[in-house]
Amino acid sequence: MATDELLTRALESLGDDDPVSVEAILRLTGPADVPESLTIAQAADLLDVSAHTLRYYERAGLVAVSRDTLGHRVYDAGAVRRLVFLTRMRLSGMPMRDLQHYIALVDAGEDTVPERLDMLLEHRDTVRRRIRELTLSLAATEFKIATYGGEAGPDAIE
Amino acid sequence: MATDELLTRALESLGDDDPVSVEAILRLTGPADVPESLTIAQAADLLDVSAHTLRYYERAGLVAVSRDTLGHRVYDAGAVRRLVFLTRMRLSGMPMRDLQHYIALVDAGEDTVPERLDMLLEHRDTVRRRIRELTLSLAATEFKIATYGGEAGPDAIE
DNA sequence: CTATGGCTTCGAGCGCGCTCGAACGCAAAC
DNA sequence: GTTTGCGTTCGAGCGCGCTCGAAGCCATAG
Numbered sequence: 001m002a003t004d005e006l007l008t009r010a011l012e013s014l015g016d017d018d019p020v021s022v023e024a025i026l027r028l029t030g031p032a033d034v035p036e037s038l039t040i041a042q043a044a045d046l047l048d049v050s051a052h053t054l055r056y057y058e059r060a061g062l063v064a065v066s067r068d069t070l071g072h073r074v075y076d077a078g079a080v081r082r083l084v085f086l087t088r089m090r091l092s093g094m095p096m097r098d099l100q101h102y103i104a105l106v107d108a109g110e111d112t113v114p115e116r117l118d119m120l121l122e123h124r125d126t127v128r129r130r131i132r133e134l135t136l137s138l139a140a141t142e143f144k145i146a147t148y149g150g151e152a153g154p155d156a157i158e
Numbered sequence: 159m160a161t162d163e164l165l166t167r168a169l170e171s172l173g174d175d176d177p178v179s180v181e182a183i184l185r186l187t188g189p190a191d192v193p194e195s196l197t198i199a200q201a202a203d204l205l206d207v208s209a210h211t212l213r214y215y216e217r218a219g220l221v222a223v224s225r226d227t228l229g230h231r232v233y234d235a236g237a238v239r240r241l242v243f244l245t246r247m248r249l250s251g252m253p254m255r256d257l258q259h260y261i262a263l264v265d266a267g268e269d270t271v272p273e274r275l276d277m278l279l280e281h282r283d284t285v286r287r288r289i290r291e292l293t294l295s296l297a298a299t300e301f302k303i304a305t306y307g308g309e310a311g312p313d314a315i316e
Numbered sequence: 317c318t319a320t321g322g323c324t325t326c327g328a329g330c331g332c333g334c335t336c337g338a339a340c341g342c343a344a345a346c
Numbered sequence: 347g348t349t350t351g352c353g354t355t356c357g358a359g360c361g362c363g364c365t366c367g368a369a370g371c372c373a374t375a376g
Binding site for chain 4: 326329331337339
Binding site: 070 | 363364366371373
């Protein structure tokens with residue numbers, strides 16, 4: 001499988017000077033434990049979002065969550081898996097609108113796989129562009145820091 | 159000077175498979191031409207923002223722009239240089255609030271250089287974290303694309 | 317028996333960064 | 347002399363993604 005290869009590439013591109021945490025890898029491949037069921041507080045904690053946000057995602061139609069006898073939300077493995085995906089996509093900048101469309105495709109069945117793939121490919125390119133953009137800005141910032149740290153150029157300081 | 163070194167590093171980290179455009183390098187080091195004076199439309203065009211946004215930045219106190227006899231804005235070299243900096247920082251995610259603080263420091267004189275440097279260092283770290291975050295998300299997305307493209311895992315598809 | 321605490325729903329509100337529209341001024345082109 | 351076009355000011359509005367508060371339900375602790 002290409003899993004290891006992809007992971008290795010990801011790790012490499014993160015640089016050697018700041019090794020990736022174990023949690024990051026786990027989050028990348030998904031949570032190792034398949035939780036039987038979580039409360040909203042536990043899910044929020046696991047996913048590093050607020051309970052408010054989880055309810056908001058549910059209202060937005062991104063995930064269905066069942067209830068216990070008290071009417072409290074019960075996050076099963078499926079819900080958690082989907083939320084891991086959703087929060088990851090949100091973190092990488094995919095708009096709610098796109099996520100709603102994507103999830104609608106998922107719910108529509110296997111026929112939509114090609115379109116889903118298209119969305120993922122486009123998102124991949126968007127993220128790549130953003131990384132390049134940030135890398136450029138980073139270099140510019142480091143350049144400015146260098147001018148501040150050393151001798152100041154004629155009018156380079158601002 | 160470390161300019162070449164920084165640029166080289168930036169270029170390297172962008173990867174070999176998609177060489178950096180000339181414009182990107184020019185934007186990184188600042189526009190090569192020192193424009194004598196620009197209209198708002200020309201400045202907007204150069205900076206790739208709307209005229210509305212330029213007026214908004216001025217209102218926000220980020221840049222002072224003089225006027226001609228007609229009351230029209232005249233962007234001189236200084237204003238353009240500052241706006242290049244501002245738009246770059248905005249693009250890399252620095253909030254307006256921080257930018258306002260930074261510019262206030264600039265306007266307050268050389269005594270504030272250490273604090274400005276602090277802000278830049280913090281911003282650098284923020285951008286680095288964001289790049290790492292995006293790189294991880296990118297790897298996850300590529301992984302998902304791979305599972306879609308090849309054989310689908312048991313319940314990996316979503 | 318009454319807190320306390322965690323959950324529920326609902327709708328409103330907020331912070332951010334623009335973005336836009338209205339009403340107007342001036343000048344060069346036709 | 348009017349139209350076209352580019353600019354001005356001002357304040358309001360918008361899209362996004364949450365974020366919060368109020369009012370209520372239920373269970374366990376003291």
